[in-house]
Amino acid sequence: MKTRALGSSELRVGEVGLGSMYLSIRDRPSENDAVRTLHAAFDAGVTFVDTADVYCLDQRDIGHSERLIARALRERKGAPVIIGTKGGLERPGGAWTRNGRPAHLRLACESSLAALGVSRIDLYQLHAVDPAVPIADSVGELARLRAEGKIAHVGLSNVSVAEIEQARALVPIVSVQNRWNPSHRAPERDGVLAYCTTNAIAFLPYSPFGGAHGAKGLAGTGHLGAVAKRLGMSPHRLVLAWMLAKSPAVIAIPGARRVESITDSAKASDVELSGGGVAEIEGAFPA
Numbered sequence: 001m002k003t004r005a006l007g008s009s010e011l012r013v014g015e016v017g018l019g020s021m022y023l024s025i026r027d028r029p030s031e032n033d034a035v036r037t038l039h040a041a042f043d044a045g046v047t048f049v050d051t052a053d054v055y056c057l058d059q060r061d062i063g064h065s066e067r068l069i070a071r072a073l074r075e076r077k078g079a080p081v082i083i084g085t086k087g088g089l090e091r092p093g094g095a096w097t098r099n100g101r102p103a104h105l106r107l108a109c110e111s112s113l114a115a116l117g118v119s120r121i122d123l124y125q126l127h128a129v130d131p132a133v134p135i136a137d138s139v140g141e142l143a144r145l146r147a148e149g150k151i152a153h154v155g156l157s158n159v160s161v162a163e164i165e166q167a168r169a170l171v172p173i174v175s176v177q178n179r180w181n182p183s184h185r186a187p188e189r190d191g192v193l194a195y196c197t198t199n200a201i202a203f204l205p206y207s208p209f210g211g212a213h214g215a216k217g218l219a220g221t222g223h224l225g226a227v228a229k230r231l232g233m234s235p236h237r238l239v240l241a242w243m244l245a246k247s248p249a250v251i252a253i254p255g256a257r258r259v260e261s262i263t264d265s266a267k268a269s270d271v272e273l274s275g276g277g278v279a280e281i282e283g284a285f286p287a
Contacts, residue, residue, distance in 0.1 A: 052089070158179075
């Protein structure tokens with residue numbers, strides 16, 4: 001698999017990674033099947049796995065995804081895998097709520113270190129800006145955790161250009177993770193994708209197929225199915241190839257519950273799209 005720089009960091013990772021949320025939330029596979037999917041990702045050349053402490057069922061299950069990844073890596077000793085995790089949300093009763101208070105972020109980071117079984121986290125991202133907490137307070141705590149050696153690099157998720165700039169005034173930001181897919185193209189319109197490309201910040205698009213429901217119906221999204229069939233690939237692989245062609249800052253992180261899904265997605269790195277190919281794909285998207 002071809003590799004790309006993780007923003008301005010010294011790290012290089014496969015340009016198709018794995019988003020691990022679906023291994024740990026509702027309708028998740030068994031732990032053994034989840035680990036098999038992780039191993040299949042490693043076998044396919046995936047060297048970046050995205051996770052979060054709240055990829056779980058509820059607050060009692062915090063760290064489920066991180067513990068799965070830790071087990072998969074123990075079983076595959078020496079796998080050159082970079083882990084990106086996140087803090088700043090909670091799961092009371094299975095809900096998703098924001099908590100960007102410094103004390104919470106510190107506790108969350110410590111818990112993630114324990115769940116992953118590491119002394120330093122490769123990439124730690126603020127999961128979402130908490131409207132009740134100044135972003136400077138939240139990012140400032142991540143800067144302190146970085147200075148203490150508990151995290152190597154800082155990233156952000158669900159942010160605007162203005163929020164990225166606020167954060168960069170406090171600490172180097174190597175990644176931004178926002179929602180982006182054929183039906184939700186906000187990063188192209190709000191300037192976030194262009195800002196990341198210009199400023200050597202990795203852009204990690206989450207929900208590339210429109211969530212689990214969108215992934216099942218992706219072939220019927222606009223004319224994607226017809227274009228993918230003509231090109232001899234799944235619409236999922238085609239969407240990821242389009243994303244990679246749009247900017248050298250993009251590192252794709254498709255979710256997967258099954259071995260077959262991540263094996264297919266990883267092959268997007270082999271697809272070469274011309275400018276005309278990108279335009280054709282975008283012409284197949286919903287209006």
